[in-house]
Amino acid sequence: MKLKPLNRKMIGLLALAQCALFFLAGQAFFPRLGIEADEALFAAPYFAPRDSVATIQIGHSRFPLMVMSYSGTLKTLVYKPIVRIPAMSARAVREPMLVAGAVTIWLFFLLLRRSAGERAAIAGCSLLAFDSIFLLTTCFDWGPVALQHLLLTAGMYFLVRFAGTRKDLTLAAGFFAFGLALWDKAVAACMLTGIAVAGTLVFWEQIRSLLTKRRVAVSVLAFLLGCLPLIVYNVRSGWSTFRSNERAGIGNVHDKALILLETLRGQGLFGFLTAEASDTPMPHPPEGLLQRTAFGVSDFLGHPRHNLMLYGVVFAVLLAPFAGPDARRAVLFSLGAMAIAWSVMVWFGGAGAVHHAILLWPLPALMIAVSLAGASRRLGDRGLKSLAAVVLLLAASELAVTNEYYVQMVRNGATGSWTDAIFPLYDDVKDTRAKQVFCMDWGILDSLRLLSKGKLPLQVGYGGLTNPEAAAMVSDPSNVFVGHTKDAEVVRGSTEKLVQSAAESGYSRQVLAVISDSYARPTFEVFRFTRASESLGRDRTGGPAGASATPPRPEASAARPSIPASVR
Numbered sequence: 001m002k003l004k005p006l007n008r009k010m011i012g013l014l015a016l017a018q019c020a021l022f023f024l025a026g027q028a029f030f031p032r033l034g035i036e037a038d039e040a041l042f043a044a045p046y047f048a049p050r051d052s053v054a055t056i057q058i059g060h061s062r063f064p065l066m067v068m069s070y071s072g073t074l075k076t077l078v079y080k081p082i083v084r085i086p087a088m089s090a091r092a093v094r095e096p097m098l099v100a101g102a103v104t105i106w107l108f109f110l111l112l113r114r115s116a117g118e119r120a121a122i123a124g125c126s127l128l129a130f131d132s133i134f135l136l137t138t139c140f141d142w143g144p145v146a147l148q149h150l151l152l153t154a155g156m157y158f159l160v161r162f163a164g165t166r167k168d169l170t171l172a173a174g175f176f177a178f179g180l181a182l183w184d185k186a187v188a189a190c191m192l193t194g195i196a197v198a199g200t201l202v203f204w205e206q207i208r209s210l211l212t213k214r215r216v217a218v219s220v221l222a223f224l225l226g227c228l229p230l231i232v233y234n235v236r237s238g239w240s241t242f243r244s245n246e247r248a249g250i251g252n253v254h255d256k257a258l259i260l261l262e263t264l265r266g267q268g269l270f271g272f273l274t275a276e277a278s279d280t281p282m283p284h285p286p287e288g289l290l291q292r293t294a295f296g297v298s299d300f301l302g303h304p305r306h307n308l309m310l311y312g313v314v315f316a317v318l319l320a321p322f323a324g325p326d327a328r329r330a331v332l333f334s335l336g337a338m339a340i341a342w343s344v345m346v347w348f349g350g351a352g353a354v355h356h357a358i359l360l361w362p363l364p365a366l367m368i369a370v371s372l373a374g375a376s377r378r379l380g381d382r383g384l385k386s387l388a389a390v391v392l393l394l395a396a397s398e399l400a401v402t403n404e405y406y407v408q409m410v411r412n413g414a415t416g417s418w419t420d421a422i423f424p425l426y427d428d429v430k431d432t433r434a435k436q437v438f439c440m441d442w443g444i445l446d447s448l449r450l451l452s453k454g455k456l457p458l459q460v461g462y463g464g465l466t467n468p469e470a471a472a473m474v475s476d477p478s479n480v481f482v483g484h485t486k487d488a489e490v491v492r493g494s495t496e497k498l499v500q501s502a503a504e505s506g507y508s509r510q511v512l513a514v515i516s517d518s519y520a521r522p523t524f525e526v527f528r529f530t531r532a533s534e535s536l537g538r539d540r541t542g543g544p545a546g547a548s549a550t551p552p553r554p555e556a557s558a559a560r561p562s563i564p565a566s567v568r
Contacts, residue, residue, distance in 0.1 A: 179226020
């Protein structure tokens, strides 16, 4: 049977449908996990205790420029109307970034359609829309990466469009998007370096024909305008973005290369977002048609944990010589940009994790789509069938891994940083009506600050405390402390150090509640300090004095059956 080529309108509708499927897939994931600290960091300038490294005075108001020395407040500004809603929830936090991801896929489709034709456009759109890591890092956006993808893809699209229209406004839009990406997060410099160097080397003839002094000026001014807040901050701080993050040196190259391969194969977040069965005392069975179907597909496929995209990349490279000159240049550009960007990431010792590796996207999908589409044209009538078959195979392998992530989240829940115990913890802490709530470990304060919208009197309680400071914290019985259980601690020993310091001042810990996640994993402890003599008089546990003066409240210690509807 001969496949009839789809007309331009039908291809556009098919691309929009894939954007919609990406967005709908995110709906199944976002209620499954708790709100992680880095995911909630964008709200730091809004809610008490307010936290930003730089602000600027405009009129009678101060506006935040940077959340951290390398992370700007673009996402903070995007969420300004959203944080005004009465109660923050997982939906409110995650829906906007899913929208950003869907728009990125659409812009990627437009980029490929303009530069490589409609075959490549719909193929690349399909591969990106079904990519497991792209979906999950966008949905939970702890990198953050969603706006990075949107802005970098938009910048490339506008530059390709400028090459055809020669309009200065389009040129300015491209470089302005690149500048915004750099302000959003300085790690965008890696991708910008890769795009600039590879683009210059591969497309120099085309670029040279477009160069004029006016266009260079427009490009530079638009880029500087986009990253102006970052420039202002660095001028004021003595270029702190570069000084505080200067960790140059080749380190752990082998491990980072494995992470890149795992990201490409879609397996890089198993055990990071999702807990393993061995760590789940009370796994959940499937409920409802969607979950039962997902579990059945997972069992039928043998619980796949990697896709076929690595083979797709290798296949694309091998086919590049047969794909035509334009496709070959696109493949060379993609390979060069990824290699340069990743090398820059590796050189700076703090980069190289999954949420860094995924910033190379959508270049792998671009390379595969352009190469396969170009080679398929040489096969005549069989070409379209062959392209469709390969793309469907690759996309199906991605979808199978995405399904496995969903099954793992339903059955086993999340790892420590993403625990759904953060929701009952918030409910418990707000009921204590504490004078101050000291967070004794990383990964607690930012999430509680966002969920409470700054209404909890939160304070950092770990890291470099002096004995007088610790004594002042524990001496007030109206202060409440929140830490992870021993097995869940991120900063090991942070609570124990405070307990020991308090003991030296004559105070002992009184555990008020142990908060478990919905899979029966004890995750958080809520406690306060009392005089040791008072604790001994009330000790009903039979344990050593000061360990736990009163038993935890049963209702707080019990595993929660599901995530409360109010936070979905």
